[in-house]
Amino acid sequence: MKSHVWRPLYLVLGLIALVLIARLFIVPKGFGVNEQGYMYGFYRKANEAEWKSLGAKYKTSEYCKNCHADKIATRKDSLHAAIPCENCHGPAGNHPDNPPKLEIDRSRELCLRCHAYLPYAASGRATITGINPEMHNAGIECVNCHNAHNPKREATR
């Protein structure tokens, strides 16, 4: 074995050893095969908790109810009761701390998401009152005439 022929091999073995040692430092703690096995569960376990710890921005209408129960009550007998507050008022986040004021989307485009007429009988759209946006008071915001919280009631503006 004392032949010069093996020298490149020693060099290669040295390199492999270097890579293996480097791996000890590079691979993050907790990286390995987890519950789902090698094919689907080879990862850094701590990442799961990182994803879980992200804060929610949309807090649901239940959260709004804590302070704005009166507003929620106004829509009780309306079809719009199904629409979550945050769809128009924007995600609550940590309101009222941050942001202190939510930006309300009063645009015509918002209402048209559901109320632009589309002749799609096979879809849920058919069950909603629809208008032709070009014919029905084009350019005027819907909330000028309609009460968004409860369309049955008078407009508030």
Next chain:
Amino acid sequence: MVHGELWTVKEFFVYPNEYIYWSIQIVMYPFMTGLVAGAFVLSSLYHVFGIKQLKDIARFSLVFSFALLPVAMMPLMLHLQQPLRNYEVMATPHFTSAIAAFGIVFSTYAMIVASELWFVYRKHFVETALSLGRKTHKGPVEFFRYLLFSALTLGAYDVSGEALHKDEKAVKVLAGVGIPVACFLHGYAGFIFGSVKANALWMTPLMPVIFICSAVVSGIALCMLTYILTMEIRKFIVGWKRKRYPTLSSQEESQIKSVEAHVVNITSRYLLMFMILAITLELLDLIFRGYTAVKSWDILRNLIYGKDFTNIFILQYGLGNLLPFILFLLPRLTIKRAALGSMLMLMGVFMMRWNVVIGGQSFSSSFAGFMHYHLPLIPHDLETLKEGLVGALAVGAMPFILFWILAKIFPLFGEEKSS
């Protein structure tokens, strides 16, 4: 703008997140690895199978294969969105992925080629190191060369006949081991594509084999082309010298000429052989798809015979395969014809990679829409520089720069005469 949006134009129904994410650099990647593998196979034809006629080009293509090696990695680095994290492929390889083995296969192959080169050039290293060592007054360049060559000997200064015989044996073994590894390196580049079940054009078990065959074609073609170029330059230099010193004999020039013609003749035969194999498999794949006509065939037919017709049938099969095929088969092959033929073949193989990589992403997985790729020509930010024409040209030019540098360490010609 999201990644991929810049060079993708959508038509009909395409899912919102679909773009051509694997762009020009991923076309370059299999093209470059193909060249590496092909060049190595060509050099092994001499070392392993003892095809004596290829002796002259064998050494040449081995060095070229080594020059191409780092370049095969370059497109991947330019393509990654997080290139600084490349080491992770070695740190936490996930072997159910075809890409994971890249680091290992690639380094194994690199080591084999490097070792083989070492054995081929060991005598040269020792002689250079010793002759430089004997010099008492060394300039800084000479001193650096001395250090370099001394390091390259790896401390093995034995150049006796017995030791050299062992070197030869080692070269043969390494070249033998190298062929399957080279084929694996490239075949598995084909596997990366062939195993993507979500892509109707890519998914075929023939993909690795097709990739290997076209790899060998492109590798041989490039070696032949570079060989012809180098020989022409040598001829030119010799001719120029003779003009200045008319007393020199014309013997050298004619010798180069005859050697060149001979090598080109033999090499082109192997080129043709591998090309026939590659085209047979590609056509088999196409026929099979048309005959079985599964769900995806509607959109694939649209793509192959419609949108990509020029790319596939004119550029790839016509100009890239058929025309050079005729050029090589016509009797009395001239050097110029061979050079043109190899160039066309290189273009053909490049177009094949293009049609696989870009073509495979040119239709939506909804099977109801197309995506058009527009290669960014003029770079205006890092992304268009990396994944545009400039990036691709940089990758294409790199092997020649490296080859030029390597040729200074590994003499390509005339070793026999000096010894």
Next chain:
Amino acid sequence: MITRRDFCKKTMLVAGGLSLPLAALEIFDPKKLLAEKADKARVRWVFLVDTHKCVGCGFCVKACKLENELPLEANVARTWVERYVVTRDGRIYADTPNAGRDGFTNDKIALGLGKYQQVKKENIEKAFFVPKLCNQCENPPCVQVCPVGATYQTPDGVVLVDRSWCIGCGYCVMACPYGMRFFHPQYRVVDKCNFCYHRISNGMKTACMDACPFGARRIGNIKDPGDPVTKIIMRERVGVLKDEYGTKPQVYYLGLSKEVK
């Protein structure tokens, strides 16, 4: 000449050498993995989409983007809504303008390249909306192909991406038959729908489900027999998308049609 001692020594060496790689392969033992898969988790998140209820308002897409910090103007989406219009003469048109972020407010169907197609009411045979989101496959091909272990399936069945470890090779993007994955414009790593993992893990519903006024989207735990979503999946006729790829998708659809891509 081989002595008996030599022979024994060599045999032991060979046997030892062979058993070493076998031991290394043990993590691949499928039975063990199956057992692990079967009992560990009490939760397996699934999703139920009722396409009959969808009106194409796109509130879900908007809420998803804001909730998951994906710029509204970025032309990628974790979830989107598709519109299908089938004409009387059998042509199928489909589109999803801006992923349905602003809803469907007119009858112009986008054809790409700046072209639109209008289909008259009397020519429409059927038309409907289909919300799409990550199928959190039981056999996620995207996870299988990640070369570095940067994407994975959690024990409760959701496929996540480790943003600190993704190298951005895009192989997972290629491997997903549903086109769910994309590159996040800011983080420059792969992003995808993860059933709002931060919400469902903390007792909330997904942002898209909360934003839907019509109950077209619902998340559930298939391992809980009392879960209303589980009951529907078990008892009613539900479909999944592209099951021919063997991915075992876990987003179930009510009212799926053959036209749906």
